[in-house]
Amino acid sequence: MKRILITGATSAIAQETARLFAADGAALLLVGRDSDKLAAVADDLRARGAEKVETEIVDLIDLARCSRLIDEAVEKLGGLDALLVAQGTLPDQAECEADPLKTLFEFSLNAMGPITLLLRGAAYFENRRSGCLAVITSIAGVRGRKTNYIYGSAKATVSTFLEGLRGRLCGTGVSVVDIRPGFVDTPMTAHLPKQALFATPESVGARIYRAMIAGDDVVYTPWFWRWIALVLQLIPRRIFVKLSI
Amino acid sequence: MLGDPAPSYALAMADYQSWGRIPKATASAVRRVYWRSELAELDLGSSAALPYGLGRSYGDSCLNDGGILIDTSPLSRLIHFDFERGILRAEAGLSLQQLLAVAVPRGWFLPVSPGTQFVTLGGAVANDIHGKNHHRAGTFGRHVRRFELWRSDGSQQECSPDQNAELFRATIGGMGLTGVITWVEIQLVGIPSPCLQMERIRFRSLDEYLALESESSADYEYTVSWVDCMRSGPTRGLFQRANFAGGGTPRKARRPLCVPFDLPSFALNSSAVKLFNQTIFQLQQSERISRLTHYAPFFYPLDAVRDWNRIYGKRGFFQYQFLVPNDAEEAFREILRRISSARQGSFLVILKKFGNIASPGLMSFPREGLTLALDFPNRGQATCDLLDDLDELVQQAGGCVYPAKDARMSPASFQAYYPQWKEFSRYTDPQFSSSFWRRVTAGAVA
Numbered sequence A: 001m002k003r004i005l006i007t008g009a010t011s012a013i014a015q016e017t018a019r020l021f022a023a024d025g026a027a028l029l030l031v032g033r034d035s036d037k038l039a040a041v042a043d044d045l046r047a048r049g050a051e052k053v054e055t056e057i058v059d060l061i062d063l064a065r066c067s068r069l070i071d072e073a074v075e076k077l078g079g080l081d082a083l084l085v086a087q088g089t090l091p092d093q094a095e096c097e098a099d100p101l102k103t104l105f106e107f108s109l110n111a112m113g114p115i116t117l118l119l120r121g122a123a124y125f126e127n128r129r130s131g132c133l134a135v136i137t138s139i140a141g142v143r144g145r146k147t148n149y150i151y152g153s154a155k156a157t158v159s160t161f162l163e164g165l166r167g168r169l170c171g172t173g174v175s176v177v178d179i180r181p182g183f184v185d186t187p188m189t190a191h192l193p194k195q196a197l198f199a200t201p202e203s204v205g206a207r208i209y210r211a212m213i214a215g216d217d218v219v220y221t222p223w224f225w226r227w228i229a230l231v232l233q234l235i236p237r238r239i240f241v242k243l244s245i
Numbered sequence B: 001m002l003g004d005p006a007p008s009y010a011l012a013m014a015d016y017q018s019w020g021r022i023p024k025a026t027a028s029a030v031r032r033v034y035w036r037s038e039l040a041e042l043d044l045g046s047s048a049a050l051p052y053g054l055g056r057s058y059g060d061s062c063l064n065d066g067g068i069l070i071d072t073s074p075l076s077r078l079i080h081f082d083f084e085r086g087i088l089r090a091e092a093g094l095s096l097q098q099l100l101a102v103a104v105p106r107g108w109f110l111p112v113s114p115g116t117q118f119v120t121l122g123g124a125v126a127n128d129i130h131g132k133n134h135h136r137a138g139t140f141g142r143h144v145r146r147f148e149l150w151r152s153d154g155s156q157q158e159c160s161p162d163q164n165a166e167l168f169r170a171t172i173g174g175m176g177l178t179g180v181i182t183w184v185e186i187q188l189v190g191i192p193s194p195c196l197q198m199e200r201i202r203f204r205s206l207d208e209y210l211a212l213e214s215e216s217s218a219d220y221e222y223t224v225s226w227v228d229c230m231r232s233g234p235t236r237g238l239f240q241r242a243n244f245a246g247g248g249t250p251r252k253a254r255r256p257l258c259v260p261f262d263l264p265s266f267a268l269n270s271s272a273v274k275l276f277n278q279t280i281f282q283l284q285q286s287e288r289i290s291r292l293t294h295y296a297p298f299f300y301p302l303d304a305v306r307d308w309n310r311i312y313g314k315r316g317f318f319q320y321q322f323l324v325p326n327d328a329e330e331a332f333r334e335i336l337r338r339i340s341s342a343r344q345g346s347f348l349v350i351l352k353k354f355g356n357i358a359s360p361g362l363m364s365f366p367r368e369g370l371t372l373a374l375d376f377p378n379r380g381q382a383t384c385d386l387l388d389d390l391d392e393l394v395q396q397a398g399g400c401v402y403p404a405k406d407a408r409m410s411p412a413s414f415q416a417y418y419p420q421w422k423e424f425s426r427y428t429d430p431q432f433s434s435s436f437w438r439r440v441t442a443g444a445v446a
């Protein structure tokens, strides 16, 4: 995997994945909204051996901008082999419940932006009959929990979309990777009390790197979340609605 | 998937402890710094603050009971790596392990390395750490070209031997008290391969040891010894010397074992330790062995067991590292006798002779002489009394004790070991303090 577009490239998890690609000498286009942070990530990846690192300052709530990024990456990197979508926000649930427009904003950032990128990416890779489309979704998308259903449903939207896209691209040589981390210790979860299930961004980022190279389809990380997801799915609805998780 | 490596886990608030787990301290808050650009908005209120790296200091120099800890470990980005000249500039939270993973494949190594890879660049500077090549390379700080220091007044200053030279000197070995180091630029050393040609030789007395040191110091970059401190009679142990070797194939580093919970205290009673030492000493069948080894098991044997500090159980342990000048050999022998007759020591006893290369930091621990580092399981007052006795001997011999490993020395001992502490306190950040600093300066007026 030589040429990679990463959106939300300042994400703690995405940085770890990018470091591994950089060590392989990859060429990267990093997209994010904060120029200081993007510059720090770009310097890091260059010093780790990336052949080329380009940056693009974009607010990824801008869907029109999202829809042009694949073309820009192809132009800047001279082609494209993989897309990793990492941007995301964990919104305050109560605020969202009180404000539908905020809910739609968060939904847009967590689901519509990624879908826009995926449609463009799918078209490009389908034509070339190779490539990798990877998105960091979440364990939160597995069921709608009352404490976190706005974030969770946005992630579930992307996961369902990816499943369909995988069907569409089956046999074209394009891999569609749905990464579903559990709790990860990053700025996004900085406000949450840490318990034993929190993984480090290093271990999750490394898992994503391996999944993209292997072309895995659905990846729970750390691995035991697969079993937690299974248990969650098996809880009958009548009981599930009463749970305070 | 079962084939995945074990995930590593995040720190909870209660995990901000020191390696010896003594004393227990609770910070009022932990501020994790993810980006250098965030420091401008860092809100410390009116609390005392202290940077925290990976908590590999043993005592309380990385603790700030009741104050704020500024966790710099997420600042782990490289800024620039000159592959040709081996000059690396990186954020201060980069661990030495992460650094080596990038540098070794390009033929570069740390100029000075401690006994674990899990320390940050910031922590390495703040304690001006030393390694097995002190006689050749001096301390870590000697290889630092420059760094940036953030102070609580919001200033960010570059420091080097020619720029803000006084702050440079105070921050190296400055125990985090002069501000937050945001990045460090160091000069790495070239290596022909990741492997070392290592020789391990038995010695049966201190004289034999000293003879081995003087015969080796000119030709060997790295020397270090393990000593059996549980026996009365002449000091015996294993002397190691090594140089990086050209070519050769290293053994692959293994995935670390880990100690998942605190062991009960009987695991470390003195007969168990005695047996362990006996076994190690005799495991080496011949008087000397020579072999090619990968750098990881050579420099970081303890890293093979993650969280090994848990073998000391919930009560934690003290580490004691002192040095005495070369002319105080008699005092050194007396201290060894005291330690072995007290029967409290454990199996991790490391002996090293420091060379005469001056340390660059105002408060640096290393100076020329013999240094010994050992662990003492916490047996309460008995252990503290023994260490107080040792302090007295070290002081009389004109030596000193390493703050990075201390949890208990008295203000009087500290101020005798480091009379320059008053000068140093002129450079500390007015809002920075640590549990250690409050303890060792208690009752004194700077």
Ligand SMILES: Cc1cc2nc3c(=O)[nH]c(=O)nc-3n(C[C@H](O)[C@H](O)[C@H](O)COP(=O)(O)OP(=O)(O)OC[C@H]3O[C@@H](n4cnc5c(N)ncnc54)[C@H](O)[C@@H]3O)c2cc1C
Pocket (backbone or CB within 6 Å): B019, B050, B051, B052, B053, B054, B055, B056, B057, B058, B061, B062, B072, B092, B093, B113, B114, B115, B116, B118, B119, B120, B121, B122, B123, B124, B126, B127, B128, B129, B130, B131, B174, B175, B176, B177, B179, B180, B181, B182, B302, B404
């Ligand atoms: C197994 C083992 C072996 C060891 N071997 C050696 C050895 O051979 N030689 C040796 O010298 N030491 C040795 N040590 C001690 C260790 O190297 C030092 O204590 C080191 O400073 C720990 O670094 P850290 O990143 O964990 O920092 P911490 O322990 O978290 O902090 C250490 C000090 O550095 C300060 N600090 C941390 N980050 C910053 C920053 N960004 N800016 C300013 N100040 C900062 C803290 O305030 C504190 O005063 C060993 C420790 C262990 C556990």
Ligand SMILES: NC(=O)c1ccc[n+]([C@@H]2O[C@H](COP(=O)([O-])OP(=O)(O)OC[C@H]3O[C@@H](n4cnc5c(N)ncnc54)[C@H](OP(=O)(O)O)[C@@H]3O)[C@@H](O)[C@H]2O)c1
Pocket (backbone or CB within 6 Å): A008, A009, A010, A011, A012, A013, A014, A032, A033, A034, A037, A058, A059, A060, A061, A085, A086, A087, A088, A089, A090, A109, A136, A137, A138, A139, A180, A181, A182, A183, A184, A185, A186, A187, A188, A189
């Ligand atoms: N942490 C977890 O526990 C966890 C669990 C499951 C899934 N995830 C998912 O993992 C992904 C990465 O998150 P993370 O944990 O690494 O947290 P993070 O470091 O906070 O990353 C989130 C990233 O999204 C970016 N972003 C947010 N809004 C944006 C916008 N409008 N325009 C451009 N970029 C924007 C952020 O940019 P700024 O740096 O500029 O803010 C940041 O880089 C997210 O999709 C998240 O949902 C995380």
